Structure formats: C-alpha cells, structure tokens
Amino acid sequence: MVEETKSYRCRCIVKGSGSGEALVSREPMCFYLCDPLTGTVIEKNHPLQGRSLAGKVLVLQSGKGSSVVQVDGFYQLWVKGNLPAAIIVAEAEPVLVSSAVVVDAVMVDRLEVNPFEAIEDGDWVEVDSTEEIVKVTKRRPEPGMRVRP
Amino acid sequence: MFLSDEEKRMLDGEMGQGVRKAMELLVALGKTFDAERLIPITRAHVALSGQEGDTYWCGLLADGGARCKVPPTTNPAWDVTNLSKRFEVTDSELDLALRTIEVYRKIGAQLTFCCTPGLSTNVPAFGEHVAFSESSATPYVNAVLGARSNRESSVSALAAAVVGKTPLYGLHLDENRRGQFLVEVEATLEEPYDWGLLGWLVGRFSGRRVPVFNFRTLARRPSPEALLYLGAELNTSGAVPMYHIAGLTPEAPTLQAAFGSSPPEAELVVTEEDLRNQEEAISEQGGPINLVMLGCPHYSYGQIREIERLMEGRRVREGVAFWVLTSFEALELAMRSGEKERLAALGVDLVADTCIDEPCWKSFEGGLGVTDSPKCAYYRERRGQPFVIRSLEKCIEAAILGEVR
Numbered sequence: 001m002v003e004e005t006k007s008y009r010c011r012c013i014v015k016g017s018g019s020g021e022a023l024v025s026r027e028p029m030c031f032y033l034c035d036p037l038t039g040t041v042i043e044k045n046h047p048l049q050g051r052s053l054a055g056k057v058l059v060l061q062s063g064k065g066s067s068v069v070q071v072d073g074f075y076q077l078w079v080k081g082n083l084p085a086a087i088i089v090a091e092a093e094p095v096l097v098s099s100a101v102v103v104d105a106v107m108v109d110r111l112e113v114n115p116f117e118a119i120e121d122g123d124w125v126e127v128d129s130t131e132e133i134v135k136v137t138k139r140r141p142e143p144g145m146r147v148r149p
Numbered sequence: 150m151f152l153s154d155e156e157k158r159m160l161d162g163e164m165g166q167g168v169r170k171a172m173e174l175l176v177a178l179g180k181t182f183d184a185e186r187l188i189p190i191t192r193a194h195v196a197l198s199g200q201e202g203d204t205y206w207c208g209l210l211a212d213g214g215a216r217c218k219v220p221p222t223t224n225p226a227w228d229v230t231n232l233s234k235r236f237e238v239t240d241s242e243l244d245l246a247l248r249t250i251e252v253y254r255k256i257g258a259q260l261t262f263c264c265t266p267g268l269s270t271n272v273p274a275f276g277e278h279v280a281f282s283e284s285s286a287t288p289y290v291n292a293v294l295g296a297r298s299n300r301e302s303s304v305s306a307l308a309a310a311v312v313g314k315t316p317l318y319g320l321h322l323d324e325n326r327r328g329q330f331l332v333e334v335e336a337t338l339e340e341p342y343d344w345g346l347l348g349w350l351v352g353r354f355s356g357r358r359v360p361v362f363n364f365r366t367l368a369r370r371p372s373p374e375a376l377l378y379l380g381a382e383l384n385t386s387g388a389v390p391m392y393h394i395a396g397l398t399p400e401a402p403t404l405q406a407a408f409g410s411s412p413p414e415a416e417l418v419v420t421e422e423d424l425r426n427q428e429e430a431i432s433e434q435g436g437p438i439n440l441v442m443l444g445c446p447h448y449s450y451g452q453i454r455e456i457e458r459l460m461e462g463r464r465v466r467e468g469v470a471f472w473v474l475t476s477f478e479a480l481e482l483a484m485r486s487g488e489k490e491r492l493a494a495l496g497v498d499l500v501a502d503t504c505i506d507e508p509c510w511k512s513f514e515g516g517l518g519v520t521d522s523p524k525c526a527y528y529r530e531r532r533g534q535p536f537v538i539r540s541l542e543k544c545i546e547a548a549i550l551g552e553v554r
Contacts (some may be wrong), residue, residue: 028356028388033531042531062357064388069506069528071304092181093357093388094319100452101177102206109181123168126491 005137009112010088012085012129013097016106018085019126022119022136023056028064031073031099039082054082057125059115060089063096071099077101086127087135088115108134150179150316151186159312167215171308178305179316180188188317192265192273192296193219193310196282197253197302199226199507204249206304210311211256218313221306222271223253224283225262225447225474227507228500235509242508256311262502263476265447267294268373270478277398278321280309285446287390287426288380293373295399297321300390320391326400328361328393328407333415336424341452342377342521344433347419348382349523350427352416355387361407362394363415370397371496374449381437381446385524431523435553439516441465441544442533444474445505445525450482452541456497457488459545465496466551470513477501496548505529519547 025048039054054077063070077083086106089096091120100107108129111118119125124137152160152201153419160176162169175187197203218259226252229246232238237380246284266281267289273296281287282301290296299319301309309315319325332351351360360383371379393401401407413470443456453475465471475483480501483489489499503509505520506528514533520526521544526536537553547553 008488013177024374032528044530062388064386069198069200071206071302072200072202075200075205079201091357094178094182094305095388097178097181098174098305098308099202101174102202102304124221 001075003137003139006118008118008134008136010099010108010132011110012132013089013092013107014100014105014108015130016104017126017128017130018057018106019124020055020057020085022121022123022125023051023053023084024059024116024119024121026061026116028062029060030070031077032069032076034073036076036080039077042144053077053084055082056084057127058084058087059119060087062089062091063093063099070095071102074103074105077097078105086129086147088127090115090121108132150176150184152176152262157221165212165214166433167213168311169211170213171215171311173306174305175312175314177318179266179318182316182318184316184318186317187312187314188278188321189313190219190280190309190315191374192271192281193221193278193281193306194271194281194283194286195221195223195258195306195310196264197223197226197249197258198303198504199246199249201245203303203316204245204252207252207256207307210246210307211252214310215256217257217310219310220257220259221310222259222261222263222266224264224303225504226250226503227504227509228502231500232503232509236512238508256307258310261477263447264504265377265449265476268449269476278315280306280315284384285381288384288392289377291391292318292393292398293376294382298303298390300384300388323551326391327359327409328401329358330355330360330417331413331415332360332362333365333418334362336419336421337366337368338371338375339368340540341375341378343424344371345378345382345521345523347425348379348428349386349431350388350419350423351417352383352385352389355383355389357388359391359393360389361401361404361412362392363404364394367397374452377446381524385527391416428538431526433517433535435537436517437552438519438537438547440470440506440518441469441471441548442518442520442525443472443522443541443544445520446521448473448475448479450479453479453483453488453499454546455541457540459490460495460497463495465548469548469551470495471548473497473499474503474505475499475501506532519544519553
C-alpha cells in the first residue's frame with residue numbers, strides 16, 4: 001500500500017483539532033437518531049444506519065431535524081465520549097452550528113474542494129480547525145499489485 | 150462582523166460569564182453566515198425540551214448571571230404535577246424536569262410550556278425580527294405571519310433572548326426569503342393531516358431551499374393549524390424554516406412575487422397518490438394498539454372540539470390510552486367549556502405543558518401507537534415505540550376498535 005496525503009484549506013466554525021477515519025454522509029443528519037452509548041446511527045433508511053460516528057471524521061452534507069433534538073443529540077454523544085473527532089460540513093445551518101458550539105465539537109466548513117470528491121470512507125483525515133487545514137491521506141494499492149476481487 | 154463597544158464588552162465577559170457564552174454563540178453563528186452585524190429582536194421562543202443538553206446550556210448561562218433581555222416563551226417538557234401521578238418516572242427523570250423549570254425561571258423566561266406560540270402566546274406581526282426555535286414554530290412565523298426568524302435552535306434562541314439581538318443573516322434579509330423551487334400540488338388537501346403529509350414529502354425533497362406551493366385548486370383556505378402542520382413536517386423531514394403558498398401567504402400574493410422574478414418550471418408535482426404512498430412509506434402497518442397520541446404540535450382548542458365531534462359519544466376501547474397534548478390556554482378553555490370532562494368520560498385525556506418525547510410516556514413503549522403526526526412517529530422511534538400514522542378520523546376509529554385495521 002502507498003499513502004498519498006493532500007492538504008486543503010477550510011474555514012473554522014468551532015476551534016480545535018481532531019483526526020480519524022473518514023465517514024461520509026451525503027445525506028443530512030439528525031444526531032439525536034444515534035445511540036449515545038455507541039455512536040451508532042439508528043435512523044431508518046439513513047445511508048449510515050448501523051455505523052458508528054464515534055471518533056470518526058464525519059464528512060456531512062448538513063444537519064436536519066427538530067431544533068430541540070439536534071442539541072441533545074450532540075450533548076448525549078459528548079457526555080458518553082462518542083462524538084466524531086471532527087466534522088467537515090458541506091452546508092452549515094444554524095441548528096447544527098449552535099449544537100457544535102455548546103459542546104465544543106470541532107467543526108469546519110468551506111473546504112476548498114468538494115468534500116464528497118476529495119474524501120471517501122476509510123481515508124485518514126486530520127482536521128485542524130484553529131489553523132483551518134484539513135489533511136486527507138488515501139491508501140491505495142501499489143502500482144502493479146493485484147487487487148483481490 | 151462589526152460589534153459595537155457594548156457588544157465587545159459582552160463578548161469580553163464584562164457583563165458576566167453567562168452573557169459572554171451567549172455572545173460567543175451569536176458571534177460564531179454570525180461569522181459562519183457572514184453576518185455584517187447584530188440586530189435587535191422583539192420576541193423569542195425557546196424550544197426548551199427538558200432534555201439534558203438544553204437544560205445544561207440554560208443552566209450555564211443562568212448560573213453565569215445571564216438574564217433574558219427579551220423574555221422568551223418556552224416549549225413544553227412534561228406536566229410534572231399531573232403526569233407523575235399517572236405514570237412511573239425515575240427520580241432522575243423527575244429531577245431533570247424540575248431542574249429545567251428552575252433554570253428557565255431563573256433566566257427570566259415566560260414559562261408557557263407550549264410549542265405553538267405563533268397561534269396564541271407569542272404572535273409576531275408582519276416584518277418583526279424575532280428568534281424562534283421549535284421546528285414547527287419557525288416556519289409558521291416566517292411563512293404564515295411574515296415575521297423574520299432564522300431556523301434557530303433552542304440554544305441560539307436563548308442566546309438571542311439573553312443578548313436581545315441576533316446576527317443579521319439568512320431569513321432576516323429579503324433576498325433569502327424568496328422562493329427557490331416550485332411545487333405544483335394536484336392533490337386536494339382537506340384536513341391538517343393532509344397538509345402534514347405534503348410537508349413531509351416536500352421536506353425530503355427541499356433540502357434547505359424555500360419551496361413555493363402552487364395549488365391547482367384549493368378546496369378551501371387552510372386553517373392556521375393546517376399551515377402549522379405543513380411547516381412542522383417540512384422542517385422535520387427537511388430543514389425548511391420558510392415557504393410560500395402562491396396567493397395565500399403574505400409574501401406571495403402571486404407566484405411571481407414569491408420568486409421575485411418569473412416562476413421556474415415545477416420540480417415536483419404532488420398528486421393524491423403521492424400523499425398516500427408517502428403515508429405508507431413512513432407508517433407502521435396496522436394492528437392492535439396501546440396508545441393514541443395527538444398534539445404534536447400541540448392541539449388547539451378547535452382541534453379538541455373536533456375530537457369530541459368525531460368521537461360521537463363512543464368510548465375508547467379498554468386497554469388503549471388516548472392522550473391529547475395541548476396548550477395551557479386551550480386546556481383552560483376546554484375545562485371551562487366542558488370538553489375536558491366530557492372527553493375524560495369517554496376515555497380521552499387532555500394534558501398541557503407536555504411534549505410527546507418525554508420519559509412520562511415510556512410505559513407505552515414496546516407497544517404500537519397511532520398518531521396523526523409524522524413528526525411524533527419520527528421522534529418516538531428512538532424510544533422504542535413504533536407508530537401507525539393516520540388521519541385524525543382514523544386515529545379515533547382505531548381508539549374505539551383498539552386496533553388499526
């Protein structure tokens with residue numbers, strides 16, 4: 001395997017830094033519909049249903065759902081230590097931003113490239129919100145190596 | 150973002166740590182959305198929830214010395230006095246509810262405990278700049294009343310109430326209030342339930358854009374409750390704090406006015422069949438039920454009367470609880486006018502100050518419920534109570550039969 005790292009500019013919404021494996025959701029998300037004890041998405045028919053956000057760098061389209069519950073969703077994940085390590089949001093919206101500020105969840109937006117093209121599930125992503133830098137490391141097979149079917 | 154000297158002092162903590170935290174949040178929001186400055190608000194509504202996250206934030210501000218400059222109305226948690234006698238709750242659940250009331254009283258809120266402020270307790274006029282959280286209330290004050298609020302969270306609305314200001318961005322500005330896509334509605338909508346289904350369907354499609362509804366035929370003018378349902382569901386399945394209905398809502402006298410230019414091609418056409426398919430997609434199948442839950446958002450007094458009419462004096466089946474969540478004002482009126490007592494005799498309970506998503510309802514979990522609110526079903530799913538979603542009339546038939554057929 002070879003590794004390839006690229007750096008992108010972004011904008012700070014909530015200061016701090018965090019790294020982890022990328023988890024990509026092209027759909028908006030309601031954090032209340034996660035199990036706080038594991039960070040697992042439990043929303044029916046959500047593309048991430050059954051997968052855990054805990055410790056991941058979440059690449060997220062946007063927020064959705066009632067204003068009441070988004071805040072509590074973040075809070076419960078925070079209390080149990082199961083928030084994502086950082087969130088890269090494509091389309092920030094007020095409820096999502098407020099929820100992140102309350103529990104100091106690291107959040108950036110305005111990545112200089114389309115985050116859904118630059119980042120895929122399993123990439124290693126380092127977010128430094130304070131410095132407004134996102135580093136993405138892709139793992140790919142070495143040239144000439146056969147990929148198992 | 151420009152901050153006045155006074156605002157800078159608030160941010161520096163000169164007016165206490167509570168005010169500083171509130172300002173930090175407003176400034177983060179303002180920066181995120183490129184607001185040029187803060188503007189005064191005249192009203193606020195805080196979606197108090199009786200959930201830890203929200204109570205934590207209010208406590209953080211109140212204990213830091215903050216008091217509301219603009220006293221906000223508040224959402225419900227649950228009626229501690231009456232429901233703790235009817236249902237088992239743990240000491241920690243009761244303690245959280247009592248702490249919630251205490252911190253909101255301390256910060257200087259109006260303890261209305263009602264999620265439909267735009268219908269009665271906190272009604273802005275056209276053009277007022279306000280900070281309204283609660284997913285059903287925000288679209289109502291924007292679209293139906295023509296006031297101006299962003300899609301606030303409980304925490305940002307409380308911060309705005311403390312500071313008396315909100316960042317100038319989003320729906321406070323003319324250009325962001327215009328329609329962004331056209332929905333042609335061919336379906337005939339009769340009752341609030343149908344408007345709710347339409348909202349759910351279009352919310353899924355909207356993302357964060359402002360939809361403009363154009364009705365082929367509008368059988369009758371929708372009631373305020375119907376418009377409330379439309380917004381509640383639009384803003385639950387999507388993030389839609391603003392919409393227009395051509396020829397009906399105040400900022401859309403015509404289709405052209407709604408868009409601020411010539412209307413685009415319809416992106417979505419909604420038929421009767423689409424609404425029935427939507428119902429089927431989000432509802433559980435039928436079967437025996439243990440609970441009928443109405444009032445998400447809170448039922449109005451008029452809707453309580455409608456329940457009594459549809460009951461036709463019949464009793465709710467044994468083993469089925471029938472709860473209607475309503476505002477303190479509607480409850481008071483139903484007590485004076487006799488509906489509360491008459492409905493209680495049929496097995497229908499009215500309760501104020503209470504939300505569907507509270508620990509007092511947990512004894513019903515594991516069973517099947519029926520509701521007329523997709524939003525109710527969506528949030529109760531997490532608590533382990535699936536719901537069949539049906540019109541009010543069918544909910545009442547189910548209550549009498551003890552099952553949804």
